Structure formats: structure tokens, C-alpha cells
Amino acid sequence: MTIAEKNNTEKKAGRPASAPLAERETELRVAGRRAHRRRVAWIWAGRVAVAIVVIGGWQWFTSVGWVDKFFYGQPSGIWDSLVHLFTQGTAFGTIWENLWITVQEAFLGFLLGTLLGVVFGILLGSNRYLASVFGPYIKVVNSIPRIVLGSIFIVAFGLGVFPKVLLAAVLVFFVVFFNAFQGVREVDQNLVANVRVLGASPVQVARHVTIPSAMTWIIASLHTAFGFAIIGALVAEVLGAQHGVGLIISQAQGSFDPNTVFACMVIVAVVTLVAEYLITLLEKSLLKWRPPSRSEAQAI
Numbered sequence: 001m002t003i004a005e006k007n008n009t010e011k012k013a014g015r016p017a018s019a020p021l022a023e024r025e026t027e028l029r030v031a032g033r034r035a036h037r038r039r040v041a042w043i044w045a046g047r048v049a050v051a052i053v054v055i056g057g058w059q060w061f062t063s064v065g066w067v068d069k070f071f072y073g074q075p076s077g078i079w080d081s082l083v084h085l086f087t088q089g090t091a092f093g094t095i096w097e098n099l100w101i102t103v104q105e106a107f108l109g110f111l112l113g114t115l116l117g118v119v120f121g122i123l124l125g126s127n128r129y130l131a132s133v134f135g136p137y138i139k140v141v142n143s144i145p146r147i148v149l150g151s152i153f154i155v156a157f158g159l160g161v162f163p164k165v166l167l168a169a170v171l172v173f174f175v176v177f178f179n180a181f182q183g184v185r186e187v188d189q190n191l192v193a194n195v196r197v198l199g200a201s202p203v204q205v206a207r208h209v210t211i212p213s214a215m216t217w218i219i220a221s222l223h224t225a226f227g228f229a230i231i232g233a234l235v236a237e238v239l240g241a242q243h244g245v246g247l248i249i250s251q252a253q254g255s256f257d258p259n260t261v262f263a264c265m266v267i268v269a270v271v272t273l274v275a276e277y278l279i280t281l282l283e284k285s286l287l288k289w290r291p292p293s294r295s296e297a298q299a300i
Helices: 003-012 021-064 075-088 095-126 128-143 146-157 161-185 189-197 202-239 245-254 258-286 294-299
Strands: none
Touching: 021 075, 075 258, 095 128, 095 161, 095 202, 095 245, 095 258, 128 161, 146 161, 146 202, 161 202, 189 202, 202 245, 202 258, 245 258
16 A cells, blocks of 8 residues: 555545554554454354354254254253262262362373473484484384273273373373474574584583474474373273273263263363463463464464
């Protein structure tokens, strides 16, 4: 748009063309905030509409008999199961005790898997010899079905917390490892060479160049990794446990109680969303130096 066209637009809007630049910038920021608030409002309206359609349709179809609620449950029955879980508990203790055990297993597995994934990802991504040596073994382990690993861990370590943590860590490890590995490979090699020419040691190169450059890839993997940690803990509990949400799901499955199964899924979903929010805060804190992406810039 030319200067003349801008002036004509301003005149049509009833604003003099000689308005101060600071005033124009303020107006643009205010307009941007209004557009952002409208966009957020429409997003939430769409989310609420989807929830109403899905839950309302589910309730309606099961009420009129188009869908058998014996197999697929019913939203009203799921609500009753949630109330029962939080007021009367289960045969294995209160829902809070079982939920805490599952969250503890998932969190410990998340930490262990993330730590190992970052270390091995950066190490193998920075050293092509090690990547060539260990690459086939990592692919072999990654190809093993996780439920088989869960059974092996339970047979080897019993029904306690440790095998659940191990299975959760395995699922998290590969998600974080491949992202960290690829993130290191994407580092600008010219920048690495220049830092080495200036006398930086391998540790300094990793600390000041490699890890910060790969941090975007690593943080992005954490959003998916915690969900896998929850899955690992639940699968291990279903295979064999004394407490946990997975055990509640297994018992409900055995008694043909889909409402309790879905109720446990709702609880797990809430926990996962809270963890996702906390990881997003961590991402914003660690990546303050990064310029905003296009989607982030549009939201400002």
C-alpha cells in the first residue's frame, strides 16, 4: 500500500493523516488485542460447541437405544461413576490414593526417560561413530512391543512401583531421544566450527551452542512425552498392580462397567491437561531467547 493510499484510508476513517506515529501504534496494538480476544472467544465457543454435540449426542443415542449403553456407557452414567469414585472410593483405596500412585509412576518415568533421552540424544547426535555403533541396537529395542516389555518388567521386578516407572521411562525415552538427536543434527555446523576456532572445549560447545540450539526440539517432545508416560504407567498397572488407576480400569473392564472405564479416562485426561499447561510454562521460561513463530506473533 502506498503512502497516498494510506492517507486516503485514514481520511475515510475520519482520522487526520498527520496523526502522531505513537498514537497510530497504540491504536494498532489496541485493535490487535481486540482481534485476539475475539479469536480466543470464537475458539472457546467452538470447543464448547463440540463438547455439547459429542456429549449430548452420546447421551441421546444411548437413551433412545441407537447405541447400546451396556457396551459404550452413557455420559450420565460416567458422571455417576465419577461421583462414586470421589465420594466412596474403590476396593483398593480412595481415588486420590490410586491417582497419586499413577501420577507418581508417570512423573518418575517421565523424568528418567527425559534425562536419558536428552543425554543419549545429544551424545549420539554429536558423535557419528557412536551413532553408527548404537543405532541398530536402539532401533531393535524401539521395535519391541511395549506391552511385552511391561510383562517382562513385572515378572522381573514384581507388582510394585518400579516396573511401572521403567515402562513409562521406556516410552518417554524414545520420544525425547529422537527429537534430541535430530535437534543436535540440525545445529549450524559453521557456528560450531567458529566456536571451536575461538578455543571452546567440547563441553563449552555443548553447553553454549549444541544444547540451546536443540532445546526447541527437546521441549517440543516433552508435550508428547508426558502423555506416553501416563500410558506406560496405566498399561503396566493393567498388566499387574496392587493400586493405581490402571488397576481400577482393569477391574471395571472385567465387570463390564464401561462407565467407570470412561470415568478413569476423564480423570487421566484432566491430569494430562494440567501437565501440558505446566510444560507450556516451562517452554516459555526456557525459550525466552527464541524469536516468536508466525502463529505466536499473530497472537501478540
